Amino acid sequence: MRDKLTLYTKYLLDFMFYAGIIVTATLPLSIRFYGRFNSYFAEFWIPLVIMFGISGVFAILIIFELRKMFQSVLDDDCFIRENVVSLRRMGTYSFCIAAVTACRLFLYLTPAVLVVILVFVIAGLFSRVLAQVFDKAVTYKLENDLTI
Numbered sequence: 001m002r003d004k005l006t007l008y009t010k011y012l013l014d015f016m017f018y019a020g021i022i023v024t025a026t027l028p029l030s031i032r033f034y035g036r037f038n039s040y041f042a043e044f045w046i047p048l049v050i051m052f053g054i055s056g057v058f059a060i061l062i063i064f065e066l067r068k069m070f071q072s073v074l075d076d077d078c079f080i081r082e083n084v085v086s087l088r089r090m091g092t093y094s095f096c097i098a099a100v101t102a103c104r105l106f107l108y109l110t111p112a113v114l115v116v117i118l119v120f121v122i123a124g125l126f127s128r129v130l131a132q133v134f135d136k137a138v139t140y141k142l143e144n145d146l147t148i
Contacts, residue, residue, distance in 0.1 A: 006074070013070055017063045024056030044107050054100050058093040065090045079134065079141045087131035094124035 023030075028049050035042030065086040072078050098120035104113050 010070060010074070013063060013067050017060065017067060020056065020060045020063060024053060024060060027053050027056065040108055047103075047107060051100050051103055055097045058097045058100070062090050062093045065093075079137045081138055084131050084135045084138060087127050087134055091124045091127035091131065094120045094127060098124065 031041055031045055031048050031052065035045055041048060069078075069083050069086050072080055072083055098117045101113060101116050101120065
């Protein structure tokens, strides 16, 4: 039986995935609306829609990979090659978000932009290192399974 935290996490990932699709799809409208209150968003509407849209797609892809990995947890089979691939992809997607966000530095420099870049670079590095750890664990597991 699954505990409450596991179910909560599964539902949270599902919600984030579908909400992310909706938010990304409605970016042109929401940025145009917010441009009424913030001249920066009105002035740079097209570049912001493009940059936030690309970042949104990569964020959705990260959540998609997390959902796949979480399913392996639910199936009680975490140490599989597919999770290594997912972690590598999540690292790549994180670096892409950092790169796209860095483009915003040419439009408008804020401390928040620098923080977002730093967070996604760290997330990318963390995912890549974790992929290597999982790769070793999968190798050991497969060797152990062959021994038995």
